[in-house]
Amino acid sequence: MEQKYFKLFANCIPVKGASRSIICDLQRRDYQLIPNSLFDLLMSFPLFTITELIDAYGENERETLIEYVSFLEEHEFGGWLNDHSAFQPLDLTWFKPSEITNSIIDWNKDSDFEFEPIFNELNDLNCQYLQLRFFDHFKKVRLEELLTSLDRSSILSIEIFFHDSLEFTTNDFQRLLRRFPRITRLIVHSAKENRYFNDPEHFLDLIALNYTTQKITDEAHCGEVHSGYFSCNIDHFTEAKQFNTCLNKKISIDKKGQICNCPSMTQKFGKIGDATLNATLINEEFTTKWSTNKDQIETCKDCEFRYICSDCRAYTEGNLPLSKPAKCNYDPYKGEWN
């Protein structure tokens, strides 16, 4: 029988960190921690047989090597074949047919801008993800009007932060989720207690309705980095390799109606009404922030999670443009969450 060699599948990609590594399974949307010694082995031996490994590392390492290989087999990170030549690496380019892919619009009781013209502009830019953050009470009829006006737009997914109000019972919120399937998450803040509801009729069965006692009264709540926010998939991984996973193709409107990359950033690009979103995109100062990727960010560039992690450029350590997100508690040099 011909000799069979082991090779990682193209969608299982090892990423090395300062103290340990991970294998990102981009197909099954999951990752596994591995020691750096296994990462190095995989780099030195893109194809191997067990005999070859034992020859290279010595008989003493036999047990560890067999343990490594059975780990890779168990997770189906690779396969044994006698000819691997036709198996190609994954194309890691990222592009989207949209000028803008995501947007945040903030509102409080002093806001004096209209939503609809912004929605129209976002639609022209083929924006798909929208976050609406209401820091104060917002009228029920008005919310329904806004959502209805998005019914035929390019927006596929809407996340809403809503101030709890007597106008809405839990039932009302659930009815809203059903009536507007584009709402993927509804967070009701300033609530009396923390509660979530899994809506069985909601197509993804996500936690669609979430009450929190946290008071979200301005943009400062944003920017947290957490392993729960990791996304291990081709789209995120490829975007993270080249671009900033928070700010790339994002445009936002802060509560004062000012155009910005994100409401927490101090630099503003004129008031909506006086300036257009489209014109802002021509400004290089605006778009340059899109390309700050994790390989350029201090600490993150040594972190094994860098291509599955989110990022924040508004709240950074020491407020420096290339330091790590201030609200991340992970230390890649120790491999510990603090």
Next chain:
Amino acid sequence: MILILTSSDDQSTLEVIQWLNFYGLAWVKIDSSTPLTLIELILDDKEEEFIVETPSGDRIDTRKITAYWYRRGHLKLNLKYALEDYLNDDTQRQFEQHMQAEINVLIDSLHFCLAKKKRLNTFQTADLNKHFVLSKAKDAGLKIPATLVTSYKSVFGHFELENGSLISKAIQHGIRFRLHEKKGWTEYLTYTESVDASIVPDLFFPTLFQSKLDKAFELRIFYLNDDFYTMAIFSQKDEKTAVDFRNYNFEKPNRTIPYALPEEIKVKLSALMKSLKLESGSIDMVVTKNNVFVFLEVNPVGQYGMVSNPCNYHLDQKIAHYLNPSP
């Protein structure tokens, strides 16, 4: 102007349209559920064109069509104006059928007219006879599974002796249906993963049998105008999916990874696609443990997203490029 004929719910169409918009290319979409009114169909020394009107009053003049994508579905002509005046309670059914047949031929003529444009597939090639395709594949020099259609157990038995274990498939279209039995709903499929000779009756409905391939992995190939985008599917690991990838296993999905076809197979597949007059299509093949490439079938209107997304091939964008009048 790019014309797209598609079914109303097709996701791939929407994705390609996003790219057309992004490139600033003008397009018009007809979906099979939209009844069109024929204004004119002209054929003379100078031209072969038609004009139809949509229910919202927009006119589509084929003179302005720079490229045509037949994605799926069919054209539908408004029959109201054509039949209503002639039909009343006394009108004979025979007459109605005749008119319908005339209209169908007219629709065919429109499809022929569109097929003359710079195009990506045509209605005429949307549903190719599978036997015909296998025969053409053989002519193109591709290996195909030994295939038998029979109603007789004795013939089946001979074929099995010669070819080893067999699978059965639909002659053209498979369906899955559910029947209520004592224990609840049971799902039935019109293919079997391996035929148990002991339960084959002496005489049965004509059934297609093929030799069961000893596969190392399957290939799903998207062909686009002489380019190949291939995905290898490792399904053998899991007993549940040992015969057909479409029998999904959601818990642990089969490994789907990019693959480069050997030059020799590409040449043969290109010849096959040209002989079938297809500019694009999804091709299924199997690579056996002895490294033999076996052709199974081609689906001109298949869901190529299942190849594009796992392999990050950006096929929607590539289709939009192909349709661009000035690339």
